Amino acid sequence: MHPLVDTHCHLDVDEFDRDRDEVIARAREAGVTRQIVPAIDAATWPKLRDVCAKDDGLYAAYGLHPLLLDRHRDAHLDELRDWVERERPVAIGECGLDYFVEGLDPERQQHFFDGQLKIAREFDLPVVVHARRAVDAVIASIRRIGGLRGVVHSFSGSQEQAQQLWKQGFLLGLGGPVTYERANRLRKLAASMPLEFLVLETDAPDQPDADNRGQRNEPAHMTRVLHTIADLRGVDPDEVARATTANAERLFGLA
Numbered sequence: 001m002h003p004l005v006d007t008h009c010h011l012d013v014d015e016f017d018r019d020r021d022e023v024i025a026r027a028r029e030a031g032v033t034r035q036i037v038p039a040i041d042a043a044t045w046p047k048l049r050d051v052c053a054k055d056d057g058l059y060a061a062y063g064l065h066p067l068l069l070d071r072h073r074d075a076h077l078d079e080l081r082d083w084v085e086r087e088r089p090v091a092i093g094e095c096g097l098d099y100f101v102e103g104l105d106p107e108r109q110q111h112f113f114d115g116q117l118k119i120a121r122e123f124d125l126p127v128v129v130h131a132r133r134a135v136d137a138v139i140a141s142i143r144r145i146g147g148l149r150g151v152v153h154s155f156s157g158s159q160e161q162a163q164q165l166w167k168q169g170f171l172l173g174l175g176g177p178v179t180y181e182r183a184n185r186l187r188k189l190a191a192s193m194p195l196e197f198l199v200l201e202t203d204a205p206d207q208p209d210a211d212n213r214g215q216r217n218e219p220a221h222m223t224r225v226l227h228t229i230a231d232l233r234g235v236d237p238d239e240v241a242r243a244t245t246a247n248a249e250r251l252f253g254l255a
């Protein structure tokens with residue numbers, strides 16, 4: 001099997017502190033040889049950097065996740081810019097908009113999202129975007145700022161929204177949710193979308209696949225996502241593996 005890239009994996013979080021090396025080893029054995037590790041808030045950037053520095057296959061992205069809005073301060077955008085200039089990550093993120101969880105002020109979310117999109121444009125880096133019940137607002141933001149590229153991770157929008165994102169130079173990340181049989185709209189999209197716009201992810205430790213429901217997710221489980229998408233498309237998994245790995249390499253500038 002062609003080696004895979006998990007384009008969204010929170011390997012730095014505490015849930016992996018007790019067995020991170022084993023988790024990475026299991027991923028490598030399963031053929032998931034590289035991970036993009038997106039940040040969630042400023043306080044976690046130093047640990048994330050240290051975790052990624054220990055393994056050649058881990059690539060850091062730095063950003064401010066919309067769900068952790070309470071922890072973000074205006075100064076963090078300036079700190080992010082300085083941090084990115086110094087550390088030269090492969091992407092900005094995780095950033096975006098979440099209109100599903102209550103109590104997250106949309107205007108304040110937009111403030112941090114726009115700020116991060118501008119940093120991505122300035123440094124010519126891709127963005128790793130979280131968009132829950134907010135895909136239209138994300139598309140509008142991307143259009144308004146302009147000159148961007150990236151991935152909308154764990155995409156859950158419509159076919160039409162997908163097409164608008166492709167036109168803006170964005171890829172879609174698919175993970176565990178596509179393995180659930182009731183995910184009709186998502187499975188239809190996975191079966192029919194052009195492979196050139198697809199990357200695979202786990203979002204570990206979150207979003208486990210249908211075989212690991214209720215458990216901590218980990219990057220080795222991405223093979224289940226690969227096989228589901230290959231089955232839905234009626235093609236050999238290796239074809240999906242080659243295309244999605246090439247897409248990830250191109251988007252994140254991996255060697």
Ligand SMILES: [Zn+2]
Pocket residue numbers: 008010038094203
């Ligand atoms: Zn995430």
